[in-house]
Amino acid sequence: MAEADNKFVVEIITPDRVFYKGDASMIEFTTTEGEIGVYKNHVPTTVVLAPGIVTIHEGEGNKKAAVHAGFAEILNDKVTLLAEVAEWPDEIDVERAKAAEARATERIQAKADDLDLVRAELALKRALVRQDIVG
Amino acid sequence: MASMRDIKRRRTSISSTQQITKAMKLVSTVKLQKAKAHAESTTPYFNYMYNTVCSMLAKTKNINHPYLQTREVGKKGVIVITSNRGLAGGYNSNIVKMIRDDEVITEDNSQLYCIGRKGMEGLTHRGYEVAMDESDVMEAPTYDDASRICKQLLDAYAAGEISEIYLAYTHFKNTVVHEPKLLKLLPVEVSEEDIASSEDSKVLMNFEPNPEEAIGMIIPKYVTSLVYGALIEAVASENGARMQAMDSATSNAEEMIDNLTLSYNRARQGSITQELTEIIAGAEAIS
Numbered sequence: 001m002a003e004a005d006n007k008f009v010v011e012i013i014t015p016d017r018v019f020y021k022g023d024a025s026m027i028e029f030t031t032t033e034g035e036i037g038v039y040k041n042h043v044p045t046t047v048v049l050a051p052g053i054v055t056i057h058e059g060e061g062n063k064k065a066a067v068h069a070g071f072a073e074i075l076n077d078k079v080t081l082l083a084e085v086a087e088w089p090d091e092i093d094v095e096r097a098k099a100a101e102a103r104a105t106e107r108i109q110a111k112a113d114d115l116d117l118v119r120a121e122l123a124l125k126r127a128l129v130r131q132d133i134v135g
Numbered sequence: 136m137a138s139m140r141d142i143k144r145r146r147t148s149i150s151s152t153q154q155i156t157k158a159m160k161l162v163s164t165v166k167l168q169k170a171k172a173h174a175e176s177t178t179p180y181f182n183y184m185y186n187t188v189c190s191m192l193a194k195t196k197n198i199n200h201p202y203l204q205t206r207e208v209g210k211k212g213v214i215v216i217t218s219n220r221g222l223a224g225g226y227n228s229n230i231v232k233m234i235r236d237d238e239v240i241t242e243d244n245s246q247l248y249c250i251g252r253k254g255m256e257g258l259t260h261r262g263y264e265v266a267m268d269e270s271d272v273m274e275a276p277t278y279d280d281a282s283r284i285c286k287q288l289l290d291a292y293a294a295g296e297i298s299e300i301y302l303a304y305t306h307f308k309n310t311v312v313h314e315p316k317l318l319k320l321l322p323v324e325v326s327e328e329d330i331a332s333s334e335d336s337k338v339l340m341n342f343e344p345n346p347e348e349a350i351g352m353i354i355p356k357y358v359t360s361l362v363y364g365a366l367i368e369a370v371a372s373e374n375g376a377r378m379q380a381m382d383s384a385t386s387n388a389e390e391m392i393d394n395l396t397l398s399y400n401r402a403r404q405g406s407i408t409q410e411l412t413e414i415i416a417g418a419e420a421i422s
Binding site: 018082 | 179180184187191282340342344352353356360363364
């Protein structure tokens with residue numbers, strides 16, 4: 001297959017902007033069911049996103065971004081990620097992420113009665129993803 | 136005829152009011168530009184969201200999910216988006232009027248979730264029950280705010296406190312046209328046409344995890360995105376409405392000043408003529 005043929009359109013859209021739009025040969029991201037990689041002509045699928053790193057393979061280089069929550073629509077020749085939050089590595093404040101990690105860990109360990117465990121774990125996961133992508 | 140001094144005082148007062156309305160117009164013009172750009176950058180997300188939900192529903196027609204079923208009992212929850220400040224023409228009263236005129240939503244069968252003080256004041260005054268007041272959000276709405284508000288509503292919906300969720304906001308059609316709109320958020324209703332057109336695409340969509348769970352996760356996001364979009368549009372509409380209101384206030388002031396200047400000049404001329412007549416009459420009396 002020629003190089004141009006295995007490319008498909010990737011769009012990452014957040015509520016505030018069109019975060020990314022371009023052609024890619026492969027995209028990897030994290031769903032609630034685990035990590036998946038998508039090539040062209042994937043079976044049409046709708047998946048729910050989990051906090052994680054999106055890697056867009058554009059041929060020459062890779063682009064990475066942190067994506068938290070949302071869902072993705074995979075079609076034959078197009079992948080659309082509707083993310084609530086998406087960030088490029090250079091937009092991430094590592095200090096803030098570290099602070100958030102400490103806060104979330106503390107909350108989970110303290111096991112207070114009114115603890116929203118799911119929320120605390122999500123916050124922890126987000127903080128870890130942010131640090132992961134920068135470091 | 137009013138005295139020269141009265142007319143002059145009146146004219147000064149109007150021209151200082153005009154300065155204020157002019158300044159307000161300029162401020163809301165700048166804010167409108169910002170809000171408009173923001174509203175435009177958010178539209179792709181909502182279009183996608185709507186299309187996805189349509190195609191999802193088209194493919195999962197026979198699913199029994201609480202988000203899709205109609206329930207009879209319970210109150211109707213209405214999110215009312217207005218502004219915190221007045222002087223925006225009919226912007227706030229149009230929303231209040233729309234809710235009052237609506238036949239489905241009455242004082243007794245609904246509770247309001249207010250974002251924006253003006254709408255809340257107008258509706259509580261008329262006997263509507265307010266369940267939540269999040270007016271501060273209106274200053275600078277973020278996606279987090281929308282998602283927090285929606286979580287409360289969805290919890291109330293899941294607990295059976297409310298049976299339907301409506302959204303009342305002002306749709307920003309363009310800079311001069313803003314329409315009050317009432318949308319039904321839950322149970323989800325999308326138009327038959329849109330479902331039919333997405334059915335035509337003939338793509339067999341898989342869902343991961345299974346359709347029920349996917350709907351459970353995606354519908355809250357859909358609701359949140361609609362509320363966020365409404366907030367952003369409402370901000371743009373508010374500034375647009377205020378800009379128009381202040382523009383017409385400024386030109387009305389201009390007109391009044393013109394009229395007052397005319398009558399001031401007449402009064403001035405009148406008083407000079409009178410003085411002259413008096414002097415001449417006096418001079419004639421002496422000679």
